[in-house]
Amino acid sequence: GQNIDQPTEMTATEGAIVQINCTYQTSGFNGLFWYQQHAGEAPTFLSYNVLDGLEEKGRFSSFLSRSKGYSYLLLKELQMKDSASYLCASMDSNYQLIWGAGTKLIIKP
Amino acid sequence: GAVVSQHPSWVICKSGTSVKIECRSLDFQATTMFWYRQFPKQSLMLMATSNEGSKATYEQGVEKDKFLINHASLTLSTLTVTSAHPEDSSFYICSARDGGTQETQYFGPGTRLLVL
Numbered sequence: 001g002q003n004i005d006q007p008t009e010m011t012a013t014e015g016a017i018v019q020i021n022c023t024y025q026t027s028g029f030n031g032l033f034w035y036q037q038h039a040g041e042a043p044t045f046l047s048y049n050v051l052d053g054l055e056e057k058g059r060f061s062s063f064l065s066r067s068k069g070y071s072y073l074l075l076k077e078l079q080m081k082d083s084a085s086y087l088c089a090s091m092d093s094n095y096q097l098i099w100g101a102g103t104k105l106i107i108k109p
Numbered sequence: 110g111a112v113v114s115q116h117p118s119w120v121i122c123k124s125g126t127s128v129k130i131e132c133r134s135l136d137f138q139a140t141t142m143f144w145y146r147q148f149p150k151q152s153l154m155l156m157a158t159s160n161e162g163s164k165a166t167y168e169q170g171v172e173k174d175k176f177l178i179n180h181a182s183l184t185l186s187t188l189t190v191t192s193a194h195p196e197d198s199s200f201y202i203c204s205a206r207d208g209g210t211q212e213t214q215y216f217g218p219g220t221r222l223l224v225l
Contacts, residue, residue: 033213042115042202042219043153087152095206097143097214101152 002026004100006088011106012078020073020086020103028093032064032071035087037102043087046073075105083107111137113205115217122193123225130188130220132203138183139205143214144176147200159186193224 003025012018024032031050035043049055049064049071061074075082085102092098112135122128132142141160145153157173159165159180167173177189186205190197200221204214 035216040200040221042216045213045215048213095141096155096158099153099155 002090002092002098004088004090004098006086006100006103008101009104009106011108014078014080014107014109016078017074017076018078018105020075020088020105022071022073022088022100024069024071024088024090024098026090026092026098029066030091030093030095032062033089033091033097034062034071034073035089037085037087039084046086078107080107080109111205111207111213111215113139113203113215113217115203115220117220118218119221119223121223121225124194125192128190128193128222130190130201130203130222132186132188132205132217134184134205134215137205137207139186139207140183141206142180142186143204143206144178144186144188145202145204147202153202190222193222195224198222198224
Protein backbone atom coordinates (compact mmCIF):
# COMPACT_ATOMS: atom_id res chain seq x y z
CA GLY A 1 0.00 0.00 0.00
CA GLN A 2 0.87 3.65 -0.07
CA ASN A 3 2.05 5.28 3.10
CA ILE A 4 3.64 8.52 4.24
CA ASP A 5 5.02 8.83 7.77
CA GLN A 6 6.06 12.01 9.52
CA PRO A 7 6.07 13.02 13.19
CA THR A 8 2.84 14.43 14.55
CA GLU A 9 4.35 17.33 16.42
CA MET A 10 7.72 18.96 17.05
CA THR A 11 8.84 21.83 19.24
CA ALA A 12 11.81 24.09 18.61
CA THR A 13 13.24 27.37 19.84
CA GLU A 14 13.28 30.64 17.95
CA GLY A 15 16.58 31.07 16.13
CA ALA A 16 17.39 27.37 16.20
CA ILE A 17 17.35 24.70 13.49
CA VAL A 18 14.79 21.92 13.12
CA GLN A 19 14.63 18.91 10.82
CA ILE A 20 11.30 17.31 9.96
CA ASN A 21 11.62 13.79 8.62
CA CYS A 22 9.34 11.98 6.20
CA THR A 23 9.40 8.41 4.96
CA TYR A 24 7.29 7.31 2.04
CA GLN A 25 6.10 4.21 0.21
CA THR A 26 4.14 4.86 -2.95
CA SER A 27 3.28 3.07 -6.17
CA GLY A 28 5.90 4.63 -8.38
CA PHE A 29 7.59 7.91 -7.62
CA ASN A 30 7.50 11.25 -9.37
CA GLY A 31 8.84 13.50 -6.68
CA LEU A 32 8.52 14.53 -3.05
CA PHE A 33 6.83 17.75 -2.00
CA TRP A 34 6.81 19.81 1.16
CA TYR A 35 4.01 22.24 1.91
CA GLN A 36 3.49 24.65 4.78
CA GLN A 37 0.02 25.15 6.19
CA HIS A 38 -0.85 27.77 8.78
CA ALA A 39 -3.93 27.13 10.88
CA GLY A 40 -7.09 27.95 8.97
CA GLU A 41 -5.30 28.48 5.67
CA ALA A 42 -4.62 26.43 2.56
CA PRO A 43 -1.20 24.82 2.06
CA THR A 44 1.56 26.75 0.33
CA PHE A 45 4.28 25.12 -1.73
CA LEU A 46 7.75 24.96 -0.18
CA SER A 47 9.84 22.51 -2.16
CA TYR A 48 9.98 19.73 -4.70
CA ASN A 49 12.69 17.04 -4.91
CA VAL A 50 12.85 14.38 -7.58
CA LEU A 51 16.60 13.67 -7.56
CA ASP A 52 18.71 12.60 -4.59
CA GLY A 53 20.36 15.33 -2.65
CA LEU A 54 19.79 18.61 -0.92
CA GLU A 55 17.88 21.56 -2.37
CA GLU A 56 18.45 24.82 -0.56
CA LYS A 57 16.05 27.73 -0.74
CA GLY A 58 16.79 30.48 1.72
CA ARG A 59 16.19 29.35 5.29
CA PHE A 60 14.50 26.16 4.09
CA SER A 61 16.24 23.13 2.62
CA SER A 62 14.84 19.80 1.53
CA PHE A 63 16.67 16.51 1.15
CA LEU A 64 15.73 13.35 -0.69
CA SER A 65 17.06 9.79 -0.72
CA ARG A 66 15.07 7.71 -3.17
CA SER A 67 16.80 4.46 -2.24
CA LYS A 68 15.75 4.92 1.38
CA GLY A 69 12.30 6.38 0.67
CA TYR A 70 13.27 9.27 2.91
CA SER A 71 13.11 13.03 2.87
CA TYR A 72 13.59 15.80 5.36
CA LEU A 73 12.78 19.48 5.55
CA LEU A 74 15.36 21.60 7.32
CA LEU A 75 14.37 24.98 8.72
CA LYS A 76 17.14 27.31 9.88
CA GLU A 77 17.06 30.49 11.94
CA LEU A 78 13.56 29.69 13.09
CA GLN A 79 11.11 32.52 13.40
CA MET A 80 7.83 32.61 15.28
CA LYS A 81 5.97 32.83 11.97
CA ASP A 82 7.34 29.37 11.08
CA SER A 83 4.88 27.87 13.54
CA ALA A 84 2.67 25.85 11.22
CA SER A 85 1.96 22.35 10.00
CA TYR A 86 4.39 20.95 7.46
CA LEU A 87 2.96 18.44 5.02
CA CYS A 88 5.04 15.86 3.20
CA ALA A 89 3.54 14.46 -0.01
CA SER A 90 4.85 11.91 -2.50
CA MET A 91 3.72 11.94 -6.11
CA ASP A 92 2.97 8.45 -7.37
CA SER A 93 3.17 6.98 -10.85
CA ASN A 94 -0.21 8.51 -11.74
CA TYR A 95 1.05 11.95 -10.70
CA GLN A 96 -1.29 11.90 -7.72
CA LEU A 97 -0.11 13.36 -4.43
CA ILE A 98 -0.16 11.00 -1.47
CA TRP A 99 -0.25 13.11 1.68
CA GLY A 100 1.24 12.61 5.09
CA ALA A 101 -0.79 13.67 8.11
CA GLY A 102 1.43 16.70 8.67
CA THR A 103 3.85 17.73 11.37
CA LYS A 104 2.75 20.51 13.66
CA LEU A 105 5.77 22.67 14.44
CA ILE A 106 5.64 24.77 17.58
CA ILE A 107 8.21 27.54 17.93
CA LYS A 108 8.96 28.82 21.42
CA PRO A 109 10.68 32.13 22.19
CA GLY B 110 4.53 31.81 -8.50
CA ALA B 111 1.33 30.49 -9.97
CA VAL B 112 -1.92 31.82 -8.49
CA VAL B 113 -5.13 29.94 -7.85
CA SER B 114 -8.21 31.74 -6.60
CA GLN B 115 -11.23 30.30 -4.89
CA HIS B 116 -14.64 31.84 -4.36
CA PRO B 117 -16.32 32.26 -2.00
CA SER B 118 -13.83 32.21 0.85
CA TRP B 119 -16.53 31.28 3.30
CA VAL B 120 -20.21 30.46 3.19
CA ILE B 121 -22.92 29.76 5.72
CA CYS B 122 -26.04 28.04 4.45
CA LYS B 123 -29.11 26.23 5.68
CA SER B 124 -29.36 22.47 5.62
CA GLY B 125 -30.78 21.24 2.32
CA THR B 126 -29.46 24.03 0.14
CA SER B 127 -26.79 23.71 -2.53
CA VAL B 128 -23.50 25.57 -2.52
CA LYS B 129 -21.21 26.19 -5.49
CA ILE B 130 -17.49 26.83 -5.05
CA GLU B 131 -15.36 28.13 -7.89
CA CYS B 132 -11.67 27.48 -8.43
CA ARG B 133 -9.71 29.47 -10.99
CA SER B 134 -6.12 29.33 -12.17
CA LEU B 135 -5.22 32.96 -12.82
CA ASP B 136 -1.95 32.85 -14.73
CA PHE B 137 -1.68 29.36 -16.14
CA GLN B 138 -3.77 26.70 -17.82
CA ALA B 139 -4.75 23.91 -15.47
CA THR B 140 -5.44 20.68 -17.29
CA THR B 141 -6.01 18.98 -13.96
CA MET B 142 -7.66 20.34 -10.84
CA PHE B 143 -8.08 18.64 -7.50
CA TRP B 144 -10.67 19.10 -4.79
CA TYR B 145 -9.75 18.42 -1.19
CA ARG B 146 -11.64 18.51 2.06
CA GLN B 147 -10.02 19.12 5.39
CA PHE B 148 -11.67 18.67 8.76
CA PRO B 149 -10.22 20.45 11.79
CA LYS B 150 -6.81 19.17 12.85
CA GLN B 151 -6.76 16.57 10.08
CA SER B 152 -4.78 16.22 6.91
CA LEU B 153 -6.04 16.98 3.44
CA MET B 154 -8.41 14.39 2.01
CA LEU B 155 -8.59 14.19 -1.76
CA MET B 156 -12.20 14.15 -2.90
CA ALA B 157 -11.85 14.10 -6.67
CA THR B 158 -9.61 14.80 -9.61
CA SER B 159 -11.00 16.66 -12.57
CA ASN B 160 -9.53 16.93 -16.03
CA GLU B 161 -10.69 19.63 -18.38
CA GLY B 162 -13.46 18.42 -20.65
CA SER B 163 -13.96 15.05 -19.00
CA LYS B 164 -15.76 13.59 -16.02
CA ALA B 165 -14.19 13.85 -12.62
CA THR B 166 -12.64 10.86 -10.91
CA TYR B 167 -13.94 10.51 -7.37
CA GLU B 168 -12.10 8.94 -4.48
CA GLN B 169 -13.64 6.00 -2.70
CA GLY B 170 -16.37 7.05 -0.32
CA VAL B 171 -17.07 10.38 -2.00
CA GLU B 172 -20.58 10.58 -3.44
CA LYS B 173 -20.40 11.91 -6.99
CA ASP B 174 -24.09 12.81 -7.01
CA LYS B 175 -23.65 14.92 -3.91
CA PHE B 176 -20.40 16.63 -4.86
CA LEU B 177 -20.81 17.73 -8.46
CA ILE B 178 -17.64 18.78 -10.21
CA ASN B 179 -17.44 20.63 -13.50
CA HIS B 180 -14.17 21.49 -15.23
CA ALA B 181 -15.46 23.25 -18.30
CA SER B 182 -12.36 25.26 -19.16
CA LEU B 183 -8.62 25.20 -18.59
CA THR B 184 -8.91 27.88 -15.93
CA LEU B 185 -12.11 27.05 -14.07
CA SER B 186 -13.44 24.15 -12.04
CA THR B 187 -16.52 24.22 -9.83
CA LEU B 188 -17.59 22.06 -6.93
CA THR B 189 -21.27 22.03 -6.02
CA VAL B 190 -22.28 20.56 -2.69
CA THR B 191 -25.88 19.53 -3.27
CA SER B 192 -28.41 19.32 -0.44
CA ALA B 193 -25.78 20.24 2.10
CA HIS B 194 -26.03 18.91 5.64
CA PRO B 195 -24.20 19.90 8.83
CA GLU B 196 -21.75 17.01 8.41
CA ASP B 197 -20.63 18.61 5.13
CA SER B 198 -19.29 21.58 7.08
CA SER B 199 -15.59 21.61 6.33
CA PHE B 200 -12.73 23.45 4.69
CA TYR B 201 -12.79 22.81 0.94
CA ILE B 202 -9.56 23.47 -0.94
CA CYS B 203 -8.87 23.23 -4.64
CA SER B 204 -5.54 22.88 -6.31
CA ALA B 205 -4.46 23.13 -9.90
CA ARG B 206 -1.65 21.58 -11.84
CA ASP B 207 0.01 23.55 -14.61
CA GLY B 208 -0.64 21.89 -17.96
CA GLY B 209 2.95 22.49 -18.95
CA THR B 210 4.31 20.30 -16.20
CA GLN B 211 3.19 17.29 -14.24
CA GLU B 212 4.70 18.41 -11.01
CA THR B 213 3.71 21.14 -8.64
CA GLN B 214 0.16 21.67 -7.51
CA TYR B 215 -0.83 25.17 -6.51
CA PHE B 216 -3.53 25.60 -3.94
CA GLY B 217 -6.41 27.99 -3.74
CA PRO B 218 -7.00 29.80 -0.44
CA GLY B 219 -9.83 27.44 0.52
CA THR B 220 -13.54 27.83 1.20
CA ARG B 221 -14.88 27.37 4.67
CA LEU B 222 -18.42 25.92 4.57
CA LEU B 223 -20.73 25.95 7.56
CA VAL B 224 -24.08 24.23 7.17
CA LEU B 225 -26.61 25.08 9.85
